[in-house]
Amino acid sequence: MALLEVNDIHTYYGNIHALKGVSFEVDAGEIIALIGSNGAGKTTTLRTISGLMAPREGSVSYDGEEISRTRADLLVSKGISMVPEGRGVFAKLTIEENLDMGAYVRRGGDLKDDLKDAYALFPRLEERRKQFAGTLSGGEQQMLAIARALMSKPRLLLLDEPSMGLAPVLVDGVFETVQRIASEGVTILLVEQNAHMALQIADRGYVLQSGEIAISDTAANLQQNETVQKTYLGID
Amino acid sequence: MDHLRSPASRTVLTLGLLSGAFILFTGAVGMIAAFHEREVVDRFISLGQLTLLAAPFVTAYYSASRLREYGGDLRNVLIAGAGVGLLTALPSITLLLFNSDEFRVLLFLTLRLAPIVAASAIAWGRHRAGAETQTVIGIWLLVAILVGIVTYSFALIFEIKGDLRTVLVNIDRDWVEVITFENRNDLMRGIGTFGFVSVASGLAGSVLYLMPTVPRRALIYGLGITTLIGAFGETARLILQENVDRDTLREIFRRDTLRQNAALALFVISTAAGFLWALYGRQARERFGSIGAAPRRTLNRVGLVIFVAFMLMLPWLIGRTLSDVAVTIGIFVLMGLGLNIAIGLAGLLDLGYVTNYAVGAYFLAVLTSIGPLGLFKGTFTFWMVIPIALLAAMFAGFIFAVPVLRMRGDYLAIATLGFGEIIGKLAISDWLKPLIGGAQGVQAIPKPLLLGTELKNPEQLYYIVLVACLFCLFVSIRLNNSRTGRQWMAIREDEDVATAMGIDTARAKLLAFTLSAATGGVAGAIFAAKVGTVFPNSFTVFISINVLSLIIVGGIASNPGIVVGAIVLIGMPELLREFSEFRFLLYGALLILMMIKRPQGLIPSKIVSHEHSSGIKAKLAAAE
Numbered sequence: 001m002a003l004l005e006v007n008d009i010h011t012y013y014g015n016i017h018a019l020k021g022v023s024f025e026v027d028a029g030e031i032i033a034l035i036g037s038n039g040a041g042k043t044t045t046l047r048t049i050s051g052l053m054a055p056r057e058g059s060v061s062y063d064g065e066e067i068s069r070t071r072a073d074l075l076v077s078k079g080i081s082m083v084p085e086g087r088g089v090f091a092k093l094t095i096e097e098n099l100d101m102g103a104y105v106r107r108g109g110d111l112k113d114d115l116k117d118a119y120a121l122f123p124r125l126e127e128r129r130k131q132f133a134g135t136l137s138g139g140e141q142q143m144l145a146i147a148r149a150l151m152s153k154p155r156l157l158l159l160d161e162p163s164m165g166l167a168p169v170l171v172d173g174v175f176e177t178v179q180r181i182a183s184e185g186v187t188i189l190l191v192e193q194n195a196h197m198a199l200q201i202a203d204r205g206y207v208l209q210s211g212e213i214a215i216s217d218t219a220a221n222l223q224q225n226e227t228v229q230k231t232y233l234g235i236d
Numbered sequence: 237m238d239h240l241r242s243p244a245s246r247t248v249l250t251l252g253l254l255s256g257a258f259i260l261f262t263g264a265v266g267m268i269a270a271f272h273e274r275e276v277v278d279r280f281i282s283l284g285q286l287t288l289l290a291a292p293f294v295t296a297y298y299s300a301s302r303l304r305e306y307g308g309d310l311r312n313v314l315i316a317g318a319g320v321g322l323l324t325a326l327p328s329i330t331l332l333l334f335n336s337d338e339f340r341v342l343l344f345l346t347l348r349l350a351p352i353v354a355a356s357a358i359a360w361g362r363h364r365a366g367a368e369t370q371t372v373i374g375i376w377l378l379v380a381i382l383v384g385i386v387t388y389s390f391a392l393i394f395e396i397k398g399d400l401r402t403v404l405v406n407i408d409r410d411w412v413e414v415i416t417f418e419n420r421n422d423l424m425r426g427i428g429t430f431g432f433v434s435v436a437s438g439l440a441g442s443v444l445y446l447m448p449t450v451p452r453r454a455l456i457y458g459l460g461i462t463t464l465i466g467a468f469g470e471t472a473r474l475i476l477q478e479n480v481d482r483d484t485l486r487e488i489f490r491r492d493t494l495r496q497n498a499a500l501a502l503f504v505i506s507t508a509a510g511f512l513w514a515l516y517g518r519q520a521r522e523r524f525g526s527i528g529a530a531p532r533r534t535l536n537r538v539g540l541v542i543f544v545a546f547m548l549m550l551p552w553l554i555g556r557t558l559s560d561v562a563v564t565i566g567i568f569v570l571m572g573l574g575l576n577i578a579i580g581l582a583g584l585l586d587l588g589y590v591t592n593y594a595v596g597a598y599f600l601a602v603l604t605s606i607g608p609l610g611l612f613k614g615t616f617t618f619w620m621v622i623p624i625a626l627l628a629a630m631f632a633g634f635i636f637a638v639p640v641l642r643m644r645g646d647y648l649a650i651a652t653l654g655f656g657e658i659i660g661k662l663a664i665s666d667w668l669k670p671l672i673g674g675a676q677g678v679q680a681i682p683k684p685l686l687l688g689t690e691l692k693n694p695e696q697l698y699y700i701v702l703v704a705c706l707f708c709l710f711v712s713i714r715l716n717n718s719r720t721g722r723q724w725m726a727i728r729e730d731e732d733v734a735t736a737m738g739i740d741t742a743r744a745k746l747l748a749f750t751l752s753a754a755t756g757g758v759a760g761a762i763f764a765a766k767v768g769t770v771f772p773n774s775f776t777v778f779i780s781i782n783v784l785s786l787i788i789v790g791g792i793a794s795n796p797g798i799v800v801g802a803i804v805l806i807g808m809p810e811l812l813r814e815f816s817e818f819r820f821l822l823y824g825a826l827l828i829l830m831m832i833k834r835p836q837g838l839i840p841s842k843i844v845s846h847e848h849s850s851g852i853k854a855k856l857a858a859a860e
Contacts, residue, residue: 052735073740
């Protein structure tokens with residue numbers, strides 16, 4: 001059984017029909033890439049899964065449980081963690097406080113080991129743990145956002161455009177990290193405009209086009225797909 | 237002409253004319269004349285004269301510091317000081333001439349010639365810039381007609397009324413009397429004196445700047461303290477009254493005015509103290525900075541003990557009138573700490589805070605009153621009602637929070653503003669009149685009893701407020717570093733992301749509103765007991781705005797800042813009472829000045845101060 005099953009969801013912004021029946025599934029341990037151009041509905045899909053928006057029709061099931069009507073904050077303790085678009089670090093909290101917030105749902109318990117893990121993954125953050133997150137560079141903020149999302153010990157990590165606004169050198173680093181996280185057993189749903197990078201690390205991929213899944217295939221096949229090459233990879 | 241265009245002379249011109257405009261304006265609104273009534277030092281200098289002296293003095297000092305940046309030498313600085321003095325006097329001298337019988341013709345000439353001069357100047361400028369003749373003539377005509385319409389209508393008004401005084405009502409004999417330094421009958425001599433004093437004072441300002449650091453700082457301390465105590469003589473006297481016997485007091489003050497000898501002594505002492513501080517202050521601070529952690533902890537503890545002792549003795553040090561002010565300040569500190577939970581920590585802009593204050597006040601009033609509206613005629617005491625008022629306010633906060641949970645930012649502010657209005661209307665309504673008395677309010681609220689004594693003086697009520705404030709301060713500080721506080725800060729930063737962290741934002745916001753309301757209820761109850769009557773018009777939107785302002789002036793999300801903000805914002809109008817009807821003009825001006833000079837608040841929280849000091853640095857780092 002799939003860890004996450006999205007079944008024919010329709011989501012609206014007021015009267016705007018943003019998702020017109022999106023269905024896909026994510027198996028445990030996979031890296032799934034959701035690619036598409038601006039306004040295709042990628043972020044809306046993530047927001048719907050994470051509970052920040054409710055679908056008008058359709059269902060989302062996680063670990064066999066229907067979650068499309070469950071409040072976002074409750075999903076975090078069920079093991080779904082999101083790295084929001086534009087990183088969304090708490091600029092006026094320090095790095096360590098940000099990480100603490102990531103573990104908000106874990107009442108009690110010792111965070112020391114988890115902090116150690118986070119700093120092992122991103123040594124840069126340890127150097128600056130007492131600094132305000134707003135003073136970090138874009139790449140460091142992205143690292144912090146990912147580390148923070150991991151603090152809740154998720155089974156499923158939703159990543160929204162982790163490469164946005166980063167220098168190419170840093171983008172490589174971010175995707176390497178994502179691969180490393182996946183190798184530790186965290187299932188990853190990755191939304192990206194940078195289809196090239198996303199498909200390199202993903203197992204399977206879905207192409208989203210004006211609110212609908214247009215193509216679905218393994219990442220390797222998608223990289224060879226003519227339409228994908230033309231539209232998203234810039235290869236003629 | 238060219239050296240007038242240098243940045244240095246521009247600075248002098250701008251600053252000088254600014255201070256001239258200030259003197260002209262304060263004169264035209266009647267401040268100078270009104271301040272002349274109030275003497276700073278007995279039979280020596282009045283507040284009005286002090287204003288005339290201080291403007292060129294301070295401006296010259298400031299312009300000297302700017303000139304030094306441009307590399308001006310000694311001569312330049314002195315000339316600039318005199319220039320600032322002259323420029324300060326100039327607008328008022330012009331007005332004086334225009335206003336005099338002999339030179340009234342000047343006013344009419346100016347009004348008649350102004351359009352031609354203005355048009356020619358602008359047209360000439362265009363011509364020099366290389367515009368075509370036709371355009372230049374067109375511009376000349378246009379400006380002449382536009383300016384002409386204004387000046388000719390002014391001229392018309394003056395001719396009908398015959399006098400400047402009918403337009404500028406405060407440009408009267410009293411004003412002339414002050415501004416000519418009591419040479420009203422000899423205009424030329426008056427103008428000369430005024431100009432001379434102004435120039436001398438400007439020169440003195442620049443000389444002060446040129447002095448070596450130590451005597452300069454000593455003099456600034458001396459002058460500052462003497463003028464402050466002189467200007468706030470009434471307050472100073474009230475404080476001294478409590479601690480000094482009558483004869484000594486009479487030696488120092490004549491009514492509310494410092495006597496000359498006392499002023500001189502004060503000046504000498506404060507200058508000497510300033511001198512010592514300027515000499516050894518840095519050393520002392522360095523030595524304090526270098527002592528070890530253990531002795532420092534003892535020192536801190538000693539400081540804390542002294543502070544607590546001071547707070548406990550305060551009412552006996554400052555007397556009844558100021559204790560009353562202290563109680564009001566305390567009530568606002570309570571509200572400030574409460575509202576800060578919503579605004580400072582959770583970022584919820586609540587403009588209806590007066591609701592909680594009103595609920596607390598009315599609960600105490602109705603439950604304890606021994607008047608006709610009292611429900612229980614004295615069965616309930618103050619102490620029993622305080623927790624009830626607190627819970628009632630929390631309940632009100634909760635109820636009002638439910639409908640606005642989904643709102644954010646400006647929309648939330650408007651909705652909460654509406655709630656404040658609803659409470660005001662309810663309090664005055666006929667519907668609730670049988671219960672809370674409508675416009676007549678509730679009367680005969682007994683004072684709190686403690687161990688059989690009635691706490692009826694502000695000196696005694698002060699302790700209730702003090703305990704309440706300390707308790708709230710403690711809770712507030714603990715909240716700042718708690719999981720709950722952290723969750724509010726996350727919501728303030730980004731509500732969606734906070735949700736994505738697993739925070740139940742609805743619950744957190746409800747909690748913020750409810751807790752925030754609690755102190756408002758206690759503040760209202762104490763207020764009701766202090767005043768003894770509760771009227772609906774005590775609960776206007778201005779309470780909410782005042783509380784919000786004291787948080788912003790003090791420093792948002794900063795506990796010490798809120799205390800200082802309340803002292804400044806609530807205490808200042810009381811101190812400024814001495815400036816009679818110009819009190820709120822000055823109050824407004826000071827608020828504007830404060831927000832320009834310290835937008836982060838008087839004691840900013842670490843987050844805000846960090847933002848202001850390194851905001852640019854952070855942006856640069858992020859851009860790399």
